[in-house]
Structure formats: structure tokens, C-alpha cells
Amino acid sequence: xxxxxxxxxxxxxxxSQWAGTDGIAHRLAEHLQYSLLATLIAAxxxxxxxxxxxxxxxxxFLAINLASFGRALPTVGLVVLVFxxxxxSMWPVYIALVALAVPSIVTNTYAGMTxxxxxxxxxxxxxxxxxxxxxxxxELPLALPLIMTGLRLALIQVVSTATVxxxxxxxxxxxxxxxxxxxxxxxxxxxxxxxxxxVAIVLDLGLSALQRFLFRHRTAxxx
Amino acid sequence: MSxxxxxxxxxxxxxxxxxxxHLQAAMTxxxxxxxxxxxxxxxxxxxxxxxxxxxxxxxxxxxxPSIAIFVLLLPISGLTRTTTVIxxxxxxLVVLLRNTVEGLDSVPAKTKExxxxxxxxxxxxxxxxELPLALPVIMAGVRIATVxxxxxxSVATYIGxxxxxxxxxxxxxxxxxxxVIVGVVLTLLLAVVAxxxxxxxxxxxxxxxxxxx
Numbered sequence: 001x002x003x004x005x006x007x008x009x010x011x012x013x014x015x016s017q018w019a020g021t022d023g024i025a026h027r028l029a030e031h032l033q034y035s036l037l038a039t040l041i042a043a044x045x046x047x048x049x050x051x052x053x054x055x056x057x058x059x060x061f062l063a064i065n066l067a068s069f070g071r072a073l074p075t076v077g078l079v080v081l082v083f084x085x086x087x088x089s090m091w092p093v094y095i096a097l098v099a100l101a102v103p104s105i106v107t108n109t110y111a112g113m114t115x116x117x118x119x120x121x122x123x124x125x126x127x128x129x130x131x132x133x134x135x136x137x138x139e140l141p142l143a144l145p146l147i148m149t150g151l152r153l154a155l156i157q158v159v160s161t162a163t164v165x166x167x168x169x170x171x172x173x174x175x176x177x178x179x180x181x182x183x184x185x186x187x188x189x190x191x192x193x194x195x196x197x198x199v200a201i202v203l204d205l206g207l208s209a210l211q212r213f214l215f216r217h218r219t220a221x222x223x
Numbered sequence: 224m225s226x227x228x229x230x231x232x233x234x235x236x237x238x239x240x241x242x243x244x245h246l247q248a249a250m251t252x253x254x255x256x257x258x259x260x261x262x263x264x265x266x267x268x269x270x271x272x273x274x275x276x277x278x279x280x281x282x283x284x285x286x287x288p289s290i291a292i293f294v295l296l297l298p299i300s301g302l303t304r305t306t307t308v309i310x311x312x313x314x315x316l317v318v319l320l321r322n323t324v325e326g327l328d329s330v331p332a333k334t335k336e337x338x339x340x341x342x343x344x345x346x347x348x349x350x351x352x353e354l355p356l357a358l359p360v361i362m363a364g365v366r367i368a369t370v371x372x373x374x375x376x377s378v379a380t381y382i383g384x385x386x387x388x389x390x391x392x393x394x395x396x397x398x399x400x401x402x403v404i405v406g407v408v409l410t411l412l413l414a415v416v417a418x419x420x421x422x423x424x425x426x427x428x429x430x431x432x433x434x435x436x
Binding site for chain 2: 001004068069071072073074075076077078080081083084085156159160161163164167168174177178181186189190192193194196197200201204
């Protein structure tokens with residue numbers, strides 16, 4: 001056990017391991033690229049959808065069921081299925097990652113919108129605000145904390161799933177996990193797993209720090 | 224991409240056993256998750272300073288990707304079902320712990336005071352007053368944890384387990400979509416059925432909710 005950790009530390013810190021196209025630095029960049037781009041695409045799809053459902057109150061049934069569908073969908077199956085359907089392109093990775101991220105974004109955006117006090121919306125309308133003004137100047141700012149929670153959740157899921165993408169012969173940090181499993185090289189497998197976990201935790205902490213920074217005035221006002 | 228129906232017909236026995244193995248892994252994980260999170264939730268509910276720590280810890284554990292958890296457990300429990308169940312249990316904790324604490328919080332203070340005034344001891348109050356009243360919120364957590372576990376079992380296919388997940392690796396290695404499609408559909412069905420069963424269980428466990436209606 002001790003020997004294993006010593007080798008793991010050596011693997012993670014050796015300079016040669018970080019260099020080159022199959023080095024840690026390159027795989028890390030790939031992993032971040034898949035994760036961030038997929039979350040961004042998912043946000044572009046999910047945010048307007050969630051805002052629309054929340055603002056109009058129509059399609060709430062869809063928003064709620066989308067959440068449990070997203071939770072139940074097996075990631076591995078989805079990645080393999082899209083891969084078999086589309087062959088060796090970047091499509092399977094992005095389709096699978098986006099499909100996973102959209103439900104959490106839509107449902108949390110919707111939840112944030114429904115949590116806005118109806119009296120506040122009435123007051124905004126009473127002041128003569130139009131529908132889009134109520135949406136963008138009242139509902140959206142008030143719903144932002146929950147929307148951010150949805151984005152954070154989506155990003156964690158995507159970082160985690162981007163690992164699985166390596167199974168269908170793509171890059172990213174999952175490469176180390178699957179190559180290691182194939183070569184019975186436990187140190188490499190563990191190294192990959194540790195790196196993925198660190199990326200997920202650091203990104204989540206980063207987003208939560210960003211969230212706190214963006215809403216620093218609000219918490220001050222509440223106090 | 225079309226489904227080869229005869230493959231399904233030829234493999235009904237395998238599919239049945241994989242489905243049961245899948246369900247067993249998920250249910251064992253939720254069972255152990257409840258066993259761990261119930262006492263922890265009581266502690267988090269009563270000892271305020273520990274609350275943030277326990278909920279924060281479960282949040283951090285949830286951040287670790289599932290494949291990473293399974294792999295990190297390999298030196299300890301190897302390529303076994305134990306690894307699958309431990310990994311899944313860790314995942315259920317975040318939902319179960321949060322919902323159980325919230326459920327206990329939702330019990331009105333006056334109800335607890337009434338129990339105290341009637342001379343009910345704290346443990347008895349917990350078992351016969353607080354937990355039953357917290358049950359709807361706890362059950363909501365159990366439902367989420369169950370559906371999530373059912374979906375996650377398939378990730379364990381990379382460490383040689385994974386129930387229906389084995390259909391995904393099988394289909395991928397042979398470039399044959401049918402097992403993959405069947406696996407996805409069966410996983411979704413299993414999640415729907417398990418969720419409906421839990422709704423039924425909650426209906427049976429909370430008779431007082433019905434009498435009012």
C-alpha cells in the first residue's frame with residue numbers, strides 16, 4: 001500500500017509524465033476543453049428553455065420529468081450508443097455530455113424561476129414593466145443563485161462523464177484510467193482518477209467562489 | 224442503426240439475470256446509504272456545528288467522478304461487487320443525508336415540545352414522532368438516490384461488474400448496437416419501476432396522510 005502511494009506520487013510529479021501529447025498537461029487541456037465546451041453548449045440550450053418554462057409557467061411537467069429522466073439515463077450506454085451511431089468523430093462525446101448537462105440546467109433554472117415571490121412579479125407588472133422586462137430585470141436576477149447551482153451540478157457531471165469518453169477511444173484524463181486498466185498498471189489508473197477528482201473539485205470550488213463574488217452585494221444587503 | 228430482435232429473444236435469460244444483478248447492486252447501496260446517513264443526519268440535526276461539516280463532506284464526495292471512486296477503491300476491495308456497492312453508497316450519501324436532515328428540520332418544534340411534555344423520552348420521540356413526520360422528505364431522497372444508483376451501476380462495468388452496464392461494453396467491443404440499446408432501455412425501465420414501487424411504499428408507510436384526504 002505504502003509502495004503504491006510512493007509510486008503514485010512519483011507518477012504525478014515526474015516531469016516526463018507531464019510532457020508530450022499523451023502527457024498529463026495535454027490530457028488535462030483536452031479534458032477541460034470537452035467539459036467546458038459541452039457545459040457551455042448545454043447552457044445555451046438549457047438556460048433559455050428553463051427561463052421560458054419558468055416565465056410562462058407552461059411545460060412545467062416537461063421540466064420536472066426531464067430531471068428524473070436525466071438522472072436515470074446511463075452515461076456509459078449513451079456514450080457507446082452515440083459512438084456506434086456516428087463513428088469516430090467528436091460528436092459522441094459532445095452529444096452525450098450535452099444531453100447529460102441539459103436536464104440539470106433546465107430543472108434548476110425552472111426551480112429558481114418558480115421560487116421568485118409572485119408578489120414581487122405583481123409589483124413589477126404594477127409598475128408598468130413589460131413581460132421581457134419582468135423576466136430580465138426581476139425574475140432572472142432573483143433566480144440566479146439556483147441557476148448557478150444548476151450550472152455547477154451540470155459541470156461536475158460533465159467533468160465526471162468526460163472520463164467515460166476515453167473509453168470510446170478519445171483523449172482527456174480518462175485515457176490514463178482506461179489505458180492503465182488495459183495494461184494492468186494500477187499506478188496510472190489511480191493517477192488518472194486522482195486527477196479527474198481534483199479537476200472536478202477545483203472547478204466546483206472555483207464556480208462557488210465566483211458565485212459568492214457575484215452575489216457579495218446581495219448577502220451584504222440581506223444582513 | 225437497427226435493433227436485432229432475435230438477439231433479444233436468444234438472450235432473455237442473460238438479460239433477466241443482469242437486470243436482477245443490476246437492481247441488487249443499486250438497492251444494496253441505497254440500504255447501506257440509509258444505514259449510514261440516518262444516524263449522521265440525527266447528529267447533524269442536533270449538533271449545529273457538525274451540520275455544515277457533514278453536509279460539506281458529503282458534497283465533496285459527490286464531486287468525485289464515479290469512475291474515479293470505483294478505481295480508487297481497487298487497491299482496497301479489488302474487482303468485486305463490494306467495490307461497486309461501496310462506490311454507489313458514497314454517491315447516495317449526499318442526497319440521503321441532505322434530505323434526512325431537511326426532513327428532521329421540517330418537524331414542527333411544537334410537536335416535539337408536546338411529545339416532551341407528555342414525558343416521551345428523546346430516543347422514543349425520535350423514533351415515533353420525528354422520523355415518521357420526516358418520512359415524506361426522507362422518501363423523496365430515497366427515490367432520487369435509487370434512480371441515481373440504478374443509472375450509475377453501469378459505470379462499474381469498467382471494473383468487471385455493472386449489471387446491465389456489461390451490455391454496453393459488450394456492444395462496444397463487437398460494434399453491435401442492439402445490446403447497448405437494450406441496456407439503456409432496461410436501465411430506464413428499471414428506474415421507472417423502482418421509483419413507482421417507492422411511491423407505493425411511501426403510501427403504505429404514511430397512512431395518516433390518507434385519512435386526512
